[in-house]
Amino acid sequence: MHSCNLDVEICKLSKIEGHADLDIKIRDGKLKEVDLKVMENVRFFNQAVVGMQYSAVPQLVSRICGTCSIAHLTACIEAVEKTLDIVPSRQTVTLRKLTTYSMMIRDHALHLYFFVMPDILGIDSLLDVPEDKHDLIHDALAVKEAGNNLSELVAGRAVHAPYEQVGGFSHEIDEEKIPAAVEGLKKIRPTVLKLIDEFSKCDWEFRRKTNFVALTTDDFSFLEGKIKSTSGMEIEEKDYWDHLHKVVLPYSQATSFDFEGHEYMVGSLARMNLNRESLHANTKRDAEKYLAKFPSDNVYDNNLAQAIEILHAIDHTIEILENTRFQKEEAAKPGRLTGSNAGAIEAPRGTLYYALEIEEGKVKSMKLVIPTAQNLVNMKKNVEQIVSGFCALDSTKEELEKNIVREVSKLIRAYDPCMSCASHFLRVRWK
Amino acid sequence: MTENEKKRVGIFSLTCDEGCGIFLTEIFNRKLVEWLEKIELVYFLAIKDHVEIENLDVALVEGVVTSERDKALIEKIRANTKILIAMGTCAITALPSGQRNNFNINQLKEIEGHLEKYKFLPKALSVKEAVKVDDEIMGCPIDREKFINTFEKYI
Ligand code: SF4
Helix, strand or coil: CCCCCEEEEECHHHHCCCCEEEEEECCEEEEEEEEHHHHHHHCHHHHCCCCCCCCCCHHCCCCCCCCCHHHHHHHHHHHHHHCCCCCCHHHHHHHHHHHHHHHHHHHHHHHHHHHHHHHHCCCCHHCCCCCCCCCHHHHHHHHHHHHHHHHHHHHCCCCCCCCCCCCCCCCEEEEHHHHHHHHHHHHHHHHHHHHHHHHHHCCCCEECCEEEEEEEEECCCCCCCCEECCCEEEEHHHHHHEEEEEEEEECCCCCCEEEEEECCCCCHHHHHHHHHHCHHHHHHCCHHHCCCCCCCCEHHHHHHHHHHHHHHHHHHHHHHHHHHCCCCCCCCCHHHHEEEEEEEEECCEEEEEEEEEEEEEEEEEEEECCCHHHHHHHCCCCCCCCHHHCCCCCHHHHHHHHHHHHHHHHHHHHHHHHHHHHHHHCCEEEC | CCCCHEEEEEEEEECCCCCCHHHHHHHHHHHHHHHHEEEEEEECCCCCCCCCCCCCEEEECEEEEHHHHHHHHHHHHHHCCEEEEHHHHHHHHHHCHHHHCCHHHHHHHHHHHHHHCCCCEEEEEEEHHCCCCEEECCEEEEHCCCCCCCHHCCC
């Protein structure tokens, strides 16, 4: 047990709409405070959409986030459609599932291979892996590429997908390209099984009782269903906002939320805890022994859950592509031009909710709830527990610093806080 | 090529969604292994921690210059790189990430407190307006072929 004073500042922690810093203050050997400061420059999307024609809004909000742009696009389209009584066709719904799967494959792969794997291997960057492990770089790029190709085939591009629009898709799938896409997915399937096995062997552990919340779907397709929590709640998508309370984070350019008055966690781990029964049959068959780990309250199992979700995305996509004939369709039309409603989907990092008020086809207001923002309170409490644990140990001040930075960075990265800058916070500045 | 002869490349994000950087990681899927023969990635927070802004041959920059912090960063990048390439429409035209530039009075009123508190510049600037750029790649996000052609000129 120390009696030291120590300030630890971890710079550029994660992205909400960008960067966040983490400041930890230890006084007389005890944790005094953990400040999670979201430092990113706001780009004022809530204001920018006011007065815009409804059909243009989804492509604009896609620009909120580069890596999960498809999630913003899809959730916003859903909110517009529910507000204006637009009923998408079955084919449109299928294409949205494929688009979402393409995002999950490449986004989770980026996180697992490029952000987390270096921690497992004890290196700075995947590019630094020793020669005998160079396969990992090839695996990483191949899995990402299969997801990227699927995005291109279905939605035109992986980032700011141009074909996905209100009411339907502007381009049909080029059926001639389907066999190559299926083959590409089949080729990476064994690689993904290897990745799952790798993460199942990771012995990192951090547990703290919390509530998990996720939108649960019949076929684990991330788009339409009921929002459930491990505390036993079951609510409609549109009512989600009523169960959340804003939590202000001092010094931050962002807010967080609690659910029913308590902190909670959203994301892959929540989905796996609440909805794993709905995974694809082939995924359940081949990942059976790994699925036995769930439900889990070990935050690091979020990584394993993501790897399993890649497999599910591959399996369900193969089934859809092999059994569907796609045809040209007109976009579905609005039943009215004024109203208010909301839609929620599961983005890679958790439940993403959009609520809109539209008047005569123009947006009057927009509210959104971003996955990483929801996880901030939970993350902060986890950090507090880790730091207090280290403070209670008998170690030198240097060891204390080192342990805190290593474990806190690793833990926060397991949440996959939004964006490529998930690894920013590895950069540490000492006061 | 020896390590010393490799071009030192940095990839930077100012205020934006990092969509160009993310799309670049998709371009990497097919090109990275080949490029690593010729370049050393010395700054790319998406995939590495130990980063330097020093003695760069090529800096690829996405996003807009919206705050004093952004301005200091882009000036530092410019001072430390031979070639600076603006990536994406944000870096070239300030849109979409600098959309506040087009706000009407009501919209501006809502955000003015925030602008002041966090030391935003009066207007969001494109990278081109803030410093001299040597080349640019249009698109939101950058176009794959244009990126490859432009980038390969400098490595
Ligand atoms: S140009 Fe588009 S994709 Fe690139 S950073 Fe700006 S908003 Fe993102």
